[in-house]
Amino acid sequence: MRTVLGVWRWRRNPLRRRTDLFEAWVAFAALVCVLVVAPAIGCAAGLRVDGTLQRAAREQRQERYLVPAVVVRPTPDPVVGADADPAAQRQTPQRSKIVASWTAPDGSSHQGTVPAAEEPPRPGDRFRIWTDTHGRLVGQPLDPSAASVHAGLAGLAAAFGIAALGETVRRLVVRRLMHRRYMRLDRAWAAAGPDWGRAGAGS
Incomplete structure (x- = not known):
């Protein structure tokens, strides 16, 4: 939800800072990571794991x-x-x-x-x-349906991992931006503080 709200910092506003625009781009990148990159990587990982496990299952069925x-x-x-x-x-x-x-x-x-x-x-x-062929005891060969389930779980884990990584990076960047904003505010307050409320100080 915060990622989506960060994208709204693109809206035109006379008070918008450069860091606001940068935060919006970071939020957009995180949103693309969650909605596009993570599912793509999860699907690719699941297919690759499924191919490996199905090949292992076929070999086990031939050898056991x-x-x-x-x-x-x-x-x-x-x-x-x-x-x-x-x-x-x-x-x-x-x-x-x-x-x-x-x-x-x-x-x-x-x-x-x-x-x-x-x-x-x-x-x-x-x-x-x-x-096996020579009579040595072995385990039951891997079932193809069980291999598909394991591959699906691996794909989901990869997708969630990429999505979590993208959101973590976004949060770290936003925290860094907030720290810089507070530092600038402190410097501005320190510069205006000595004259704050004094007569003839332009207030």
Whole structure:
């Protein structure tokens, strides 16, 4: 709102100072930054991030495979210390770990400890896990829709950042101008002050 009001300092006025006109130009530049530059940069940043994430998602889908696994046995429960907080354990429950076996896309057999897909895990249960071509455990590939959401958030963050930067610069310039105006007013008052109100001083 103050940025828009600053633009109105362009209006013709016999009392308008050069600093008023400069402040109006600064306000106009900040307004253009908020309405034009920030959205443009945000859109460009969002598209660039989206392209990068979509490419990463495609590569992950090509390199990661969902393979069947079989529960061999559950792992022993970890020993909980006596000083552990039961309330904290209830708020952050730990998933059971199991020993499972699976066959990799390249035909090699593997066995390792993985999080249980169901509770309680039973030997012989079948589930699926994500692995690479050689059977090493990997995370689930990035979903394209999730990548688009992240890209949109990155674009919004970039746009808001540029807009905030423009408004911050405008405020700093206006503060500097106000400081200069007060300094000039103080000098003018100091020059007129000794004769203020004295008879024959032209007042």
